[in-house]
Amino acid sequence: MKNNLNLYLIEFAINALLRAKSKNIFILVVFTLLTALLTAVFLITGSIKHELQSTVDALPQITVQKIKAGRHYDIDTSVADEILTIAGVSEAVPRVWGYYYFENAGVNFSVVGIEQYEAQYKDSFAKLVEKFDFEELSSQSSMVVGRGVKEVMSSSYYKEYFNFIKPDGSLKKVTVAGVFDGDTELESNDMILMSKEDVREIFDMQEGKATDIVVKVPNPEEVTTVASKIKLMYPDTRVISSTDLKISYQNIFDYKSGVFLALFVVALFTFFMIIYDKASGLSSEEKREIGILKAIGWRVDDILKEKFYESFILSFLAYLFGILSAFGFVYLLQAPLLREIFVGYSQLKTSFELPFVFEIQTLFLVFFLSVPIYIAATIIPSWRAATLEVDEVIR
Amino acid sequence: MILAPEVLAILILNSIFLLFSLVAFVLSVRIFIKWDMSATTQEQYGLEKQSFLAATIIKYIFAIKLPLFLFFVFTLDKISTLLTGAMCGAGVVDATDYGSYLLILKLMNLYLFGFWLTLHYLDIKSPNLPYTRLKFEFFIVAFLFLLVEIVLEGVMFGSIDIDKMVSCCGTLYSSSSTSAISGIFSIDTTVMLTLFYGNFLFMVIFYMMRYQYLFAISNLAFIVVALISLIQFFGTYIYELPTHHCPFCFLQSDYYFVGYLIYSLLFLGTFYGMRVGVVKMLDEDRGKGFKLSMIFNGVYVVLVTAYPIFYFIRNGVWL
Amino acid sequence: MITLKNTTKTYEINKNNSVTALDNITINIKEGELVVLKGVSGSGKSTILSLIAALTKPTIGEVIVNEKRVSKLPDNFASDYRQQDIGFIFQKYNLIPTLSVQDNILLPLVPTNPDEVEAKAKLDRVMEQFNIAHKKDTMVRSLSGGEQQRVAIARAHINDPKIIIADEPTANLDEKLSLDFIEILRGLKDSGKTIVVATHDPLFFNLDIVDRVIEVQGGKIL
Numbered sequence: 001m002k003n004n005l006n007l008y009l010i011e012f013a014i015n016a017l018l019r020a021k022s023k024n025i026f027i028l029v030v031f032t033l034l035t036a037l038l039t040a041v042f043l044i045t046g047s048i049k050h051e052l053q054s055t056v057d058a059l060p061q062i063t064v065q066k067i068k069a070g071r072h073y074d075i076d077t078s079v080a081d082e083i084l085t086i087a088g089v090s091e092a093v094p095r096v097w098g099y100y101y102f103e104n105a106g107v108n109f110s111v112v113g114i115e116q117y118e119a120q121y122k123d124s125f126a127k128l129v130e131k132f133d134f135e136e137l138s139s140q141s142s143m144v145v146g147r148g149v150k151e152v153m154s155s156s157y158y159k160e161y162f163n164f165i166k167p168d169g170s171l172k173k174v175t176v177a178g179v180f181d182g183d184t185e186l187e188s189n190d191m192i193l194m195s196k197e198d199v200r201e202i203f204d205m206q207e208g209k210a211t212d213i214v215v216k217v218p219n220p221e222e223v224t225t226v227a228s229k230i231k232l233m234y235p236d237t238r239v240i241s242s243t244d245l246k247i248s249y250q251n252i253f254d255y256k257s258g259v260f261l262a263l264f265v266v267a268l269f270t271f272f273m274i275i276y277d278k279a280s281g282l283s284s285e286e287k288r289e290i291g292i293l294k295a296i297g298w299r300v301d302d303i304l305k306e307k308f309y310e311s312f313i314l315s316f317l318a319y320l321f322g323i324l325s326a327f328g329f330v331y332l333l334q335a336p337l338l339r340e341i342f343v344g345y346s347q348l349k350t351s352f353e354l355p356f357v358f359e360i361q362t363l364f365l366v367f368f369l370s371v372p373i374y375i376a377a378t379i380i381p382s383w384r385a386a387t388l389e390v391d392e393v394i395r
Numbered sequence: 396m397i398l399a400p401e402v403l404a405i406l407i408l409n410s411i412f413l414l415f416s417l418v419a420f421v422l423s424v425r426i427f428i429k430w431d432m433s434a435t436t437q438e439q440y441g442l443e444k445q446s447f448l449a450a451t452i453i454k455y456i457f458a459i460k461l462p463l464f465l466f467f468v469f470t471l472d473k474i475s476t477l478l479t480g481a482m483c484g485a486g487v488v489d490a491t492d493y494g495s496y497l498l499i500l501k502l503m504n505l506y507l508f509g510f511w512l513t514l515h516y517l518d519i520k521s522p523n524l525p526y527t528r529l530k531f532e533f534f535i536v537a538f539l540f541l542l543v544e545i546v547l548e549g550v551m552f553g554s555i556d557i558d559k560m561v562s563c564c565g566t567l568y569s570s571s572s573t574s575a576i577s578g579i580f581s582i583d584t585t586v587m588l589t590l591f592y593g594n595f596l597f598m599v600i601f602y603m604m605r606y607q608y609l610f611a612i613s614n615l616a617f618i619v620v621a622l623i624s625l626i627q628f629f630g631t632y633i634y635e636l637p638t639h640h641c642p643f644c645f646l647q648s649d650y651y652f653v654g655y656l657i658y659s660l661l662f663l664g665t666f667y668g669m670r671v672g673v674v675k676m677l678d679e680d681r682g683k684g685f686k687l688s689m690i691f692n693g694v695y696v697v698l699v700t701a702y703p704i705f706y707f708i709r710n711g712v713w714l
Numbered sequence: 715m716i717t718l719k720n721t722t723k724t725y726e727i728n729k730n731n732s733v734t735a736l737d738n739i740t741i742n743i744k745e746g747e748l749v750v751l752k753g754v755s756g757s758g759k760s761t762i763l764s765l766i767a768a769l770t771k772p773t774i775g776e777v778i779v780n781e782k783r784v785s786k787l788p789d790n791f792a793s794d795y796r797q798q799d800i801g802f803i804f805q806k807y808n809l810i811p812t813l814s815v816q817d818n819i820l821l822p823l824v825p826t827n828p829d830e831v832e833a834k835a836k837l838d839r840v841m842e843q844f845n846i847a848h849k850k851d852t853m854v855r856s857l858s859g860g861e862q863q864r865v866a867i868a869r870a871h872i873n874d875p876k877i878i879i880a881d882e883p884t885a886n887l888d889e890k891l892s893l894d895f896i897e898i899l900r901g902l903k904d905s906g907k908t909i910v911v912a913t914h915d916p917l918f919f920n921l922d923i924v925d926r927v928i929e930v931q932g933g934k935i936l
Binding site for chain 2: 247250258261368372383
Binding site for chain 3: 006007008009012015019288289291292293294295296297298299300301302305387389390391394
């Protein structure tokens with residue numbers, strides 16, 4: 001079979017691109033930036049999703065919260081004992097925790113209570129319990145803080161201790177006993193660990209109450225059944241399973257990148273118009289050239305094909321450059337500015353490394369959002385050029 | 396409503412298709428009404444030029460639609476993780492009333508656009524442009540199908556309710572279910588396989604005798620028979636599970652994306668096969684069509700047959 | 715070989731205005747003839763060339779070349795016809811200035827995706843014939859007028875067409891180069907080509923190789 005790829009024509013197309021150098025470089029740069037931006041967004045959301053998913057994986061399968069008047073309310077610790085009697089449940093642990101807003105720095109800390117001789121619902125906590133004795137910490141009113149928290153406190157000149165302001169306005173002084181690193185940075189960055197007693201005191205919580213209860217079900221197939229049983233036993237609770245969480249995370253980030261994409265459409269449309277305009281504005285030199293080609297026997301289809309090669313080469317190059325620079329931007333430079341949009345929360349939360357996640361689908365996705373759109377914008381101008389009245393342009 | 400970026404990408408491309416196909420449609424209508432090869436008017440020359448634009452647009456849409464179809468199937472698969480209960484694309488297709496129609500329509504449109512290109516190719520080969528009116532008449536119809544597809548796609552993605560529980564493929568494609576699809580399970584496996592290989596055998600005979608119309612018809616029948624036998628019989632060997640009949644799961648990475656290969660082969664084989672019968676062609680082209688069709692269909696048959704055979708060799712029993 | 719039958723060509727400037735470039739003319743040119751179309755610019759002689767090359771279509775009448783009704787050819791077929799049967803030499807040479815000599819000469823072959831060996835053979839033949847081989851890698855824009863003219867002729871010949879059409883070929887050449895060009899024409903005529911030259915250069919009117927001079931004025935033949 002004859003080789004269908006016309007190298008002569010491709011060479012001509014490349015030559016034609018080089019001839020209109022400044023115009024094409026301009027398009028290349030703008031288009032590369034657009035694809036890079038788009039790819040970067042997908043890469044960032046992909047990374048964060050991955051990071052969050054692994055956080056979710058580390059979470060207990062089921063979380064039980066008490067709901068009163070439509071709001072989250074403290075739950076009785078005795079509920080945990082009841083839940084333990086359900087077949088299939090291996091652990092049910094009441095958690096005591098909350099967010100503490102540190103006004104000076106304008107950030108939120110997650111304050112988590114830990115009891116020394118209780119089953120730990122997180123591996124990282126179990127490790128901590130081995131390292132620090134929380135019984136002892138409790139008697140001295142001290143705490144273990146995440147690395148990020150440590151930095152924030154230091155910059156407010158709290159080196160050895162920290163003063164928590166209790167709901168009644170009085171102060172509670174807690175000393176810093178150590179610093180820890182969590183499994184994921186996102187998690188450990190804003191976390192403060194101390195004994196449950198101290199946490200209750202800071203948040204003014206009653207003895208025998210907990211923030212929520214986490215349930216461990218060894219067999220993943222039974223999670224849904226157990227969750228519905230708990231719901232039946234305690235109709236006033238909200239039962240969240242980790243599968244639900246995963247889906248809602250996925251949704252949130254799909255939604256975020258979706259909203260971004262929706263905004264991006266505007267940019268894309270603008271670009272479409274620019275290309276259309278650039279491609280339509282043929283100089284008399286270009287017109288004459290097409291006239292010559294037709295006069296010496298090029299078909300309309302040949303010229304259309306040549307124009308297609310031009311736009312394909314240009315847009316595909318931009319696509320490649322865009323992808324490459326996005327990878328560099330996100331994983332080497334850690335996506336300055338852009339990732340703030342997607343991470344949200346306080347300043348503290350954002351100081352984690354984006355893990356390298358590569359999904360081939362992103363490449364296809366970006367491809368469909370770049371190359372075909374560029375080519376579409378050049379269809380009508382190319383056709384106009386290809387069907388010029390030869391007679392009028394070559395004289 | 397699902398706002399996944401993949402879905403948006405499809406919708407964005409759809410709006411481009413809509414815009415451009417609308418242009419092509421208007422040109423088609425104009426050409427269809429006013430085309431007169433013997434006229435020497437400025438208008439006729441103008442129409443000849445416009446026919447290039449219409450043809451280019453249609454070629455563009457087809458060229459993008461082909462890979463986009465695979466992307467669409469992939470997207471269904473991806474958003475299935477968002478729907479409670481769905482394990483693969485089947486659940487998403489089933490999540491709304493439009494899913495299965497959309498899928499069939501999409502496939503049909505690919506065939507339609509493919510045939511349009513064949514007609515176009517034949518048309519521009521002859522200096523009288525004998526099929527120009529016909530091909531644009533054909534496009535007017537194809538455009539309406541495309542329009543329905545685009546609207547349906549928008550409606551489908553718009554009406555998927557993330558919070559609603561959907562069925563997974565296990566229940567959709569099981570012999571106990573009452574859905575229309577499960578009707579095919581009432582066919583006996585032996586009958587089914589006889590039909591499948593019999594159909595292929597006829598195809599080979601018609602190929603050797605060069606009966607173009609019978610060959611095309613046997614290809615048309617082959618689409619149906621091949622799909623049913625794939626769901627009912629061959630699929631189970633891909634999964635190595637006698638109860639798993641899903642035509643979507645083997646698109647996933649667990650089965651090395653083999654589904655994309657299977658469907659592409661089937662599409663190409665039957666497309667070239669039906670093309671042979673559609674229009675008058677030069678002998679050389681028809682010969683090529685016959686051959687391509689035979690190759691793709693042949694590879695398809697070998698591929699799906701290989702699954703049960705290898706299963707038997709390894710395990711010594713049939714499912 | 716070439717027949718224009720009762721041909722009229724009107725250009726529409728806008729809805730209400732049109733210009734008649736050719737008014738009901740009939741021309742017959744036999745194979746191997748060298749015909750000169752004489753007339754001032756705007757007389758319609760360029761339009762006759764365009765009609766023969768199927769670059770434009772007549773408003774009334776028809777153009778028949780080699781028993782082919784080229785006036786009714788669809789665009790793509792008109793291009794094929796030009797590619798195979800016509801060698802066009804323009805007044806301004808109409809080369810692409812930023813391509814090299816050989817790339818310019820190869821241009822008519824590009825869409826056919828030619829075999830490399832075959833293309834090279836054709837290229838070498840015409841570059842030899844028109845004495846431009848020594849400049850094959852030079853950019854066209856840095857060539858002299860005469861050299862550009864030869865490149866244009868070489869390009870017109872790459873497919874060895876039966877018909878050569880030249881539009882004011884000597885307008886940008888001095889007398890010596892014009893005489894060189896006429897020698898080239900003589901060679902082409904000897905090899906049996908049909909040649910149509912549109913010019914107002916008096917040099918052509920009394921040449922021995924010219925079979926006929928047709929005078930065109932105001933869109934009519936005198």
